[in-house]
Amino acid sequence: AQKITQTQPGMFVQEKEAVTLDCTYDTSDQSYGLFWYKQPSSGEMIFLIYQGSYDEQNATEGRYSLNFQKARKSANLVISASQLGDSAMYFCAMRRTLYSGAGSYQLTFGKGTKLSVIP
Amino acid sequence: DSGVTQTPKHLITATGQRVTLRCSPRSGDLSVYWYQQSLDQGLQFLIQYYNGEERAKGNILERFSAQQFPDLHSELNLSSLELGDSALYFCASSVDRAGTQYFGPGTRLLVL
Numbered sequence: 014a015q016k017i018t019q020t021q022p023g024m025f026v027q028e029k030e031a032v033t034l035d036c037t038y039d040t041s042d043q044s045y046g047l048f049w050y051k052q053p054s055s056g057e058m059i060f061l062i063y064q065g066s067y068d069e070q071n072a073t074e075g076r077y078s079l080n081f082q083k084a085r086k087s088a089n090l091v092i093s094a095s096q097l098g099d100s101a102m103y104f105c106a107m108r109r110t111l112y113s114g115a116g117s118y119q120l121t122f123g124k125g126t127k128l129s130v131i132p
Numbered sequence: 133d134s135g136v137t138q139t140p141k142h143l144i145t146a147t148g149q150r151v152t153l154r155c156s157p158r159s160g161d162l163s164v165y166w167y168q169q170s171l172d173q174g175l176q177f178l179i180q181y182y183n184g185e186e187r188a189k190g191n192i193l194e195r196f197s198a199q200q201f202p203d204l205h206s207e208l209n210l211s212s213l214e215l216g217d218s219a220l221y222f223c224a225s226s227v228d229r230a231g232t233q234y235f236g237p238g239t240r241l242l243v244l
Contacts, residue, residue: 050235057237058224118188118226118230120175
Protein backbone atom coordinates (compact mmCIF):
# COMPACT_ATOMS: atom_id res chain seq x y z
CA ALA A 14 0.00 0.00 0.00
CA GLN A 15 1.11 3.53 -0.68
CA LYS A 16 1.11 6.28 1.90
CA ILE A 17 1.80 10.01 1.73
CA THR A 18 2.62 12.09 4.78
CA GLN A 19 2.50 15.87 4.88
CA THR A 20 3.48 16.96 8.37
CA GLN A 21 2.83 20.69 8.04
CA PRO A 22 -0.89 21.46 8.38
CA GLY A 23 -0.26 25.14 7.80
CA MET A 24 2.60 27.42 6.81
CA PHE A 25 3.18 31.13 6.42
CA VAL A 26 5.62 32.77 4.03
CA GLN A 27 6.44 36.36 3.28
CA GLU A 28 5.69 37.54 -0.24
CA LYS A 29 8.71 37.16 -2.56
CA GLU A 30 10.36 34.64 -0.25
CA ALA A 31 10.88 30.95 -1.05
CA VAL A 32 9.04 28.22 0.84
CA THR A 33 9.41 24.45 1.09
CA LEU A 34 6.43 22.17 1.63
CA ASP A 35 7.34 18.76 2.99
CA CYS A 36 6.18 15.41 1.68
CA THR A 37 7.35 11.94 2.58
CA TYR A 38 6.04 8.76 1.05
CA ASP A 39 6.02 5.04 1.57
CA THR A 40 5.71 2.42 -1.14
CA SER A 41 7.03 -1.01 -2.01
CA ASP A 42 6.95 -0.23 -5.73
CA GLN A 43 10.22 0.35 -7.54
CA SER A 44 8.60 2.56 -10.15
CA TYR A 45 6.21 5.31 -9.14
CA GLY A 46 5.28 8.90 -9.77
CA LEU A 47 5.02 11.81 -7.37
CA PHE A 48 2.77 14.80 -7.94
CA TRP A 49 1.92 18.10 -6.37
CA TYR A 50 -1.48 19.72 -6.75
CA LYS A 51 -2.69 23.14 -5.65
CA GLN A 52 -6.22 23.72 -4.39
CA PRO A 53 -7.20 27.40 -4.05
CA SER A 54 -10.15 28.41 -1.93
CA SER A 55 -12.34 28.16 -5.03
CA GLY A 56 -11.90 24.39 -4.82
CA GLU A 57 -10.39 23.25 -8.10
CA MET A 58 -7.34 20.96 -8.12
CA ILE A 59 -4.51 22.31 -10.22
CA PHE A 60 -1.64 20.08 -11.32
CA LEU A 61 1.72 21.68 -10.56
CA ILE A 62 4.59 19.27 -11.05
CA TYR A 63 5.51 15.62 -11.57
CA GLN A 64 8.56 13.55 -10.66
CA GLY A 65 9.16 9.99 -11.80
CA SER A 66 11.02 7.69 -9.47
CA TYR A 67 13.70 7.00 -12.10
CA ASP A 68 14.15 10.63 -13.11
CA GLU A 69 17.69 11.65 -12.31
CA GLN A 70 17.02 15.36 -12.34
CA ASN A 71 14.69 17.15 -9.96
CA ALA A 72 11.59 18.38 -11.76
CA THR A 73 11.05 22.09 -12.28
CA GLU A 74 8.08 24.03 -13.63
CA GLY A 75 8.51 27.77 -13.54
CA ARG A 76 8.62 28.84 -9.89
CA TYR A 77 7.94 25.30 -8.70
CA SER A 78 10.63 22.72 -8.16
CA LEU A 79 10.51 19.30 -6.58
CA ASN A 80 13.34 18.34 -4.24
CA PHE A 81 13.36 14.57 -4.73
CA GLN A 82 15.43 12.50 -2.32
CA LYS A 83 14.72 8.90 -3.15
CA ALA A 84 16.73 7.30 -0.35
CA ARG A 85 14.91 9.43 2.21
CA LYS A 86 11.58 8.91 0.41
CA SER A 87 10.88 12.60 0.31
CA ALA A 88 9.48 14.81 -2.43
CA ASN A 89 9.37 18.35 -1.12
CA LEU A 90 7.85 21.17 -3.16
CA VAL A 91 9.82 24.39 -3.34
CA ILE A 92 8.03 27.56 -4.40
CA SER A 93 10.36 30.42 -5.20
CA ALA A 94 9.43 34.11 -5.05
CA SER A 95 6.06 33.52 -3.38
CA GLN A 96 3.10 35.51 -4.62
CA LEU A 97 -0.20 36.31 -2.92
CA GLY A 98 -1.92 34.01 -5.42
CA ASP A 99 0.08 31.09 -4.06
CA SER A 100 -2.09 31.07 -0.93
CA ALA A 101 -3.87 27.71 -1.16
CA MET A 102 -3.89 24.11 0.00
CA TYR A 103 -1.11 22.00 -1.48
CA PHE A 104 -1.40 18.26 -1.84
CA CYS A 105 1.34 15.75 -2.46
CA ALA A 106 0.25 12.59 -4.24
CA MET A 107 1.73 9.32 -5.42
CA ARG A 108 0.81 6.93 -8.18
CA ARG A 109 2.30 3.68 -9.32
CA THR A 110 3.51 3.55 -12.92
CA LEU A 111 2.87 1.16 -15.78
CA TYR A 112 6.21 -0.50 -15.10
CA SER A 113 4.94 -1.54 -11.69
CA GLY A 114 2.81 -4.18 -13.38
CA ALA A 115 -0.91 -4.66 -13.62
CA GLY A 116 -3.16 -2.74 -11.35
CA SER A 117 -4.74 0.60 -10.93
CA TYR A 118 -3.16 3.99 -11.20
CA GLN A 119 -5.16 6.07 -8.83
CA LEU A 120 -3.55 8.85 -6.86
CA THR A 121 -2.97 8.48 -3.15
CA PHE A 122 -3.02 11.90 -1.51
CA GLY A 123 -1.58 13.37 1.63
CA LYS A 124 -3.70 15.49 3.95
CA GLY A 125 -2.36 18.71 2.52
CA THR A 126 -0.58 21.84 3.71
CA LYS A 127 -2.32 25.18 3.83
CA LEU A 128 0.04 27.89 2.64
CA SER A 129 -0.64 31.51 3.46
CA VAL A 130 1.41 34.21 1.75
CA ILE A 131 1.77 37.39 3.78
CA PRO A 132 2.12 40.74 1.97
CA ASP B 133 -8.73 25.57 -17.10
CA SER B 134 -7.81 21.87 -17.12
CA GLY B 135 -10.17 20.97 -19.97
CA VAL B 136 -12.16 18.61 -17.74
CA THR B 137 -15.75 19.69 -17.22
CA GLN B 138 -18.10 18.66 -14.44
CA THR B 139 -21.77 19.38 -13.96
CA PRO B 140 -23.45 20.51 -11.86
CA LYS B 141 -21.09 22.70 -9.82
CA HIS B 142 -23.34 22.60 -6.79
CA LEU B 143 -26.04 20.18 -5.75
CA ILE B 144 -28.28 20.36 -2.70
CA THR B 145 -30.52 17.41 -2.00
CA ALA B 146 -32.18 15.51 0.82
CA THR B 147 -31.31 12.27 2.54
CA GLY B 148 -32.55 9.19 0.70
CA GLN B 149 -32.43 10.85 -2.69
CA ARG B 150 -30.42 9.89 -5.77
CA VAL B 151 -28.21 12.20 -7.82
CA THR B 152 -26.07 11.92 -10.94
CA LEU B 153 -22.80 13.76 -11.41
CA ARG B 154 -21.46 14.18 -14.91
CA CYS B 155 -17.90 14.49 -16.18
CA SER B 156 -16.44 15.18 -19.60
CA PRO B 157 -12.73 14.38 -19.87
CA ARG B 158 -10.15 16.39 -21.77
CA SER B 159 -10.20 15.85 -25.48
CA GLY B 160 -8.24 12.69 -26.26
CA ASP B 161 -8.15 11.38 -22.69
CA LEU B 162 -9.36 7.80 -22.34
CA SER B 163 -9.10 7.36 -18.60
CA VAL B 164 -11.51 8.86 -16.07
CA TYR B 165 -11.13 8.81 -12.30
CA TRP B 166 -13.60 9.82 -9.60
CA TYR B 167 -12.44 11.13 -6.22
CA GLN B 168 -14.30 12.25 -3.12
CA GLN B 169 -12.96 15.02 -0.88
CA SER B 170 -14.42 15.38 2.59
CA LEU B 171 -13.15 17.09 5.72
CA ASP B 172 -12.76 13.90 7.70
CA GLN B 173 -11.53 11.51 4.98
CA GLY B 174 -9.51 13.85 2.80
CA LEU B 175 -9.16 12.99 -0.89
CA GLN B 176 -10.13 9.42 -1.63
CA PHE B 177 -10.17 7.49 -4.87
CA LEU B 178 -13.54 6.02 -5.79
CA ILE B 179 -13.34 4.41 -9.21
CA GLN B 180 -11.46 4.44 -12.52
CA TYR B 181 -12.63 3.82 -16.08
CA TYR B 182 -10.49 3.37 -19.13
CA ASN B 183 -12.02 3.53 -22.60
CA GLY B 184 -15.41 2.47 -21.30
CA GLU B 185 -14.28 -0.31 -19.01
CA GLU B 186 -14.03 -0.25 -15.23
CA ARG B 187 -10.37 -0.62 -14.26
CA ALA B 188 -10.18 -0.14 -10.53
CA LYS B 189 -12.32 0.44 -7.50
CA GLY B 190 -11.32 2.25 -4.38
CA ASN B 191 -13.36 3.16 -1.33
CA ILE B 192 -16.61 3.35 -3.25
CA LEU B 193 -19.80 2.53 -1.39
CA GLU B 194 -22.25 0.00 -2.80
CA ARG B 195 -24.81 2.83 -3.00
CA PHE B 196 -22.54 4.53 -5.52
CA SER B 197 -22.02 3.45 -9.11
CA ALA B 198 -20.43 4.87 -12.21
CA GLN B 199 -20.08 4.30 -15.90
CA GLN B 200 -18.16 5.64 -18.87
CA PHE B 201 -20.05 6.03 -22.10
CA PRO B 202 -18.84 5.48 -25.71
CA ASP B 203 -18.20 9.21 -26.09
CA LEU B 204 -15.95 8.86 -22.99
CA HIS B 205 -17.97 11.06 -20.68
CA SER B 206 -18.64 9.53 -17.30
CA GLU B 207 -21.41 9.67 -14.74
CA LEU B 208 -21.26 8.96 -11.02
CA ASN B 209 -24.57 7.91 -9.51
CA LEU B 210 -25.10 8.34 -5.77
CA SER B 211 -28.22 6.79 -4.28
CA SER B 212 -29.89 6.54 -0.86
CA LEU B 213 -27.93 9.61 0.09
CA GLU B 214 -26.85 10.15 3.68
CA LEU B 215 -25.62 13.27 5.45
CA GLY B 216 -22.11 11.86 5.38
CA ASP B 217 -22.10 11.81 1.59
CA SER B 218 -21.81 15.60 1.58
CA ALA B 219 -18.47 16.27 -0.07
CA LEU B 220 -16.67 17.66 -3.08
CA TYR B 221 -16.62 15.11 -5.89
CA PHE B 222 -13.87 15.39 -8.46
CA CYS B 223 -13.50 13.83 -11.83
CA ALA B 224 -10.02 13.61 -13.31
CA SER B 225 -8.84 12.40 -16.69
CA SER B 226 -5.59 11.22 -18.20
CA VAL B 227 -4.55 10.32 -21.71
CA ASP B 228 -3.86 6.71 -20.75
CA ARG B 229 -4.10 4.49 -17.70
CA ALA B 230 -1.05 5.97 -16.02
CA GLY B 231 -0.75 9.52 -17.34
CA THR B 232 -0.89 12.73 -15.35
CA GLN B 233 -4.40 13.29 -14.05
CA TYR B 234 -6.05 16.62 -14.69
CA PHE B 235 -8.95 17.47 -12.44
CA GLY B 236 -12.27 19.07 -13.18
CA PRO B 237 -13.65 21.89 -11.02
CA GLY B 238 -15.62 19.44 -8.88
CA THR B 239 -19.25 19.07 -7.87
CA ARG B 240 -20.04 20.22 -4.36
CA LEU B 241 -22.77 17.99 -2.94
CA LEU B 242 -24.71 18.95 0.15
CA VAL B 243 -27.12 16.41 1.61
CA LEU B 244 -29.62 17.90 4.07
